[in-house]
Amino acid sequence: MSHESWGRLRLRERSSVDAESIDAFDDKTAGGLLPFGNGRSYGDSCHNDAGTLVDCRSLDRILDFDQETGDLHCQAGVLLSDILAYAIPRGFFLAVTPGTQFVTVGGAIANDVHGKNHHRRGVFGNWVQSFRLMRSDRGTIQCDRLQNSDLFAATIGGMGLTGMITDAVIRLVRVPSPNxxxxxxxxxxxxxxxxxxxxxxxxxxxxxxxxxxxxxxxxxxxxxxxxxxxxxxxGRVAASRIQAxxxxxxxxxxxxxxxxxxxxxxxxxxxxxxxxxxxxxxxxxxxxxxxxxxxxxxxxxxxxxxxxxxxxxxxxxxxxxxxxxxxxxxxxxxxxxxxxxxxxxxxxxxxxxxxxxxxxxxxxxxxxxxxxxxxxxxxxxxxxxxxxxxxxxxxxxxxxxxxxxASFPNWRDLEKLRDPAMMSDFWRRTAMDLENRN
Ligand SMILES: Cc1cc2nc3c(=O)[nH]c(=O)nc-3n(C[C@H](O)[C@H](O)[C@H](O)COP(=O)(O)OP(=O)(O)OC[C@H]3O[C@@H](n4cnc5c(N)ncnc54)[C@H](O)[C@@H]3O)c2cc1C
Missing domain, CATH: 3.40.462.10 (FAD-linked oxidases, C-terminal domain)
Known part of the structure; x- marks a missing residue:
């Protein structure tokens, strides 16, 4: 599978391992890993060319859905297109969606994506109830607004640097029609x-x-x-999965x-x-x-x-x-x-x-x-x-x-919670460069 990012600025082969085959991160080489979703980021925040990408696309199962609350539990490699195919016939929709449905839940959380309704519903992170995070130093831990709340906050928008999300609960919203x-x-x-x-x-x-x-x-x-x-x-259920x-x-x-x-x-x-x-x-x-x-x-x-x-x-x-x-x-x-x-x-x-x-x-x-x-x-x-x-x-x-x-004056707070095994090309050339200047 390709590990390009959407901008295709630096095309090359990248080494990867399948997330499905990992129960714990045994390789604790500093900065040797980075989770990879579906490569819809444009630049190098989803790459770690000196290390290995942990390809999350095989984590593709929807695990549970609560029709009352709209809470959907799924693995992190599930695409938003899969969620829509599941949710629309049940009368639900994503509360926040970016301009492509071909992104994974893990990628949407890690980049805290936004949509055309930010003025009403905020970002994707506002609709995340909880997730489990696999780290090289702490194993797999549950994160929500009460438990491990520091890692919950750092992982939303944390660009994969705090560990790998294995599965998450996100809240969907009821809609009269998806159209x-x-x-x-x-x-x-x-x-x-x-x-x-x-x-x-x-x-x-x-x-x-x-x-x-x-x-x-x-x-x-x-x-x-x-x-x-x-x-x-x-009364009609709209067409589900779309193909290009x-x-x-x-x-x-x-x-x-x-x-x-x-x-x-x-x-x-x-x-x-x-x-x-x-x-x-x-x-x-x-x-x-x-x-x-x-x-x-x-x-x-x-x-x-x-x-x-x-x-x-x-x-x-x-x-x-x-x-x-x-x-x-x-x-x-x-x-x-x-x-x-x-x-x-x-x-x-x-x-x-x-x-x-x-x-x-x-x-x-x-x-x-x-x-x-x-x-x-x-x-x-x-x-x-x-x-x-x-x-x-x-x-x-x-x-x-x-x-x-200047864009993220509090970036050091994320660096403090970074999983030492995780690194991206983006983080290396920005945050690490700043760190090395001191
Ligand atoms: C046509 C198009 C339209 C877009 N429109 C919008 C838009 O309207 N709004 C918007 O905000 N964005 C938009 N984007 C960008 C896109 O939504 C984000 O970059 C999205 O996060 C990509 O998700 P992905 O699954 O492809 O992840 P990737 O791009 O592969 O990875 C994104 C980040 O998530 C991390 N990551 C991936 N999986 C996991 C995991 N399991 N655990 C922890 N970290 C993980 C990676 O390390 C990386 O840092 C658009 C992109 C395209 C191509």
Whole structure:
């Protein structure tokens, strides 16, 4: 099985062991291990190239479900797609889901992922009741808000560094239907978003905006604001497991994502919606997981892969920061194929080192063009740092250690609880670099 991360920035063979075959960590080599989920992180936080990955995908069993509380007990390698296939016919849905359903429960906890309803329901960690954690120094221990609560907090957003989650109990929510009544607002400039986001957040369970990053002049920052609420049920059980309808079979020799293809795509995507506001029923698959319809779409970025830059910055100066970030990408001559803007709410994560915090979050995808892309990413970091924001570590393959420290001033609290056998390439080049400077 492949152990690439989604950005495909450093393709190579990686050594791994199957989690199913492990009852305890016998190999206690310092920093020799790291759990691996389904490789949907973009950079190097799911890699440990000097060590061995513990592949959790074989831990794939759903163990129990309590119809009253919505508590689902499953092994850590179960995919969110498997949970949906199980939960939807029973009238339940994930309380929080990221933009792909092909992530494991262990990966979702370890990165404390967020979804389109952060303003209402917080992060994935808010819905985790408990888990068991296998450590090299303490065996397998139960963690929840009362027992081993320090490790419970450190593991949520702890990027696999505190040990391996073997199984977890997560709370699902009852929904009238998995499908969505979608409210779309097509806005012709960035002002349109900032005029409308507040009422969308207030009125809808889900709200997120797609921005046409290539638009200039009067159209700068135009896009679509997509609000959504679970539609009323109609007695029919929605289709369960979805498969990618098409898949990119190989990596083209050059990136097919370039300024020209991007402008054409953005124009079409923008124009497919009516001007102004519209309302319609859409399937849960197309609302939550539009990208999952094309398998391995990351290959379209060619052999050099892609960088994703996700930042969060304070709401007070959010409009100016958003404009500066979008302008910065344009002046560097880089086109972001998928640009997503959302406001995070105030719900606090139980995680110690969790990325979401109140403010706006902007996500930009860039084909990797080497040095010019690195310069752009550094310039974007500078804008976010000036604004007092943070950069997402599990989307990252290059942020400097200082940017990491400014983004997560309490990173040492996680380091104290790290399982000594665990290490990632990300942690080595950020936290360990900072530690070695002292
Ligand atoms: C198309 C797409 C859309 C996305 N949309 C969003 C989004 O909207 N919101 C968002 O937050 N993220 C989003 N992501 C990122 C993705 O949701 C996260 O990176 C997710 O955590 C990946 O899970 P994974 O199972 O693939 O784990 P991996 O990427 O393999 O690993 C993630 C981390 O979890 C650790 N880990 C894995 N399994 C375990 C375990 N059993 N015990 C302890 N640690 C473990 C790893 O060590 C690693 O640090 C998106 C990614 C893609 C490709």
């Amino acid at each position: 969505i009544l979608q409210h779309t607002l097509r806005f012709s400039s960035i002002d349109g978003y900032f005029d409308a986001f507040e009422s969308f957040d207030r009125d809808h369970e889900y709200a997120v905006a797609w921005i046409d990053q290539s638009a200039r002049g009067n159209n700068f920052g135009r896009g679509l604001l997509l609000g959504g609420d679970h539609a009323e049920g109609n 309808r098409i898949s990119v079979p190989f990596t083209p020799p050059i990136s097919l994502v370039n300024a020209m293809s991007m402008r054409a795509f953005n124009e079409l995507y923008y124009r497919k919606e009516k001007a102004g506001s519209s309302v319609r029923d859409v399937s849960w698959q197309s609302y939550f997981y539009p990208l999952d319809a094309i398998g391995r779409w990351n290959r379209l970025y060619g052999p050099r892969g892609l960088h994703q830059h996700q930042s969060v910055y304070p709401e007070m100066t959010g409009r100016q920061t958003t404009i500066r970030l979008l302008e910065c990408a344009q002046t560097h001559g880089h086109a972001s194929f998928l640009t997503v803007l959302k406001r995070f709410g105030g719900e606090k994560s139980p995680g110690l080192v969790s990325f979401p915090r109140p403010g706006f979050t902007l996500t930009l995808d860039f084909a990797n063009q080497g040095k010019p892309t690195e310069h752009l990413l550094d310039a974007l970091d500078d804008i976010v740092m000036e604004a007092g924001g943070a950069i997402n570590p599990y989307k990252d393959g290059r942020m400097p250690a200082d940017v990491f420290a």
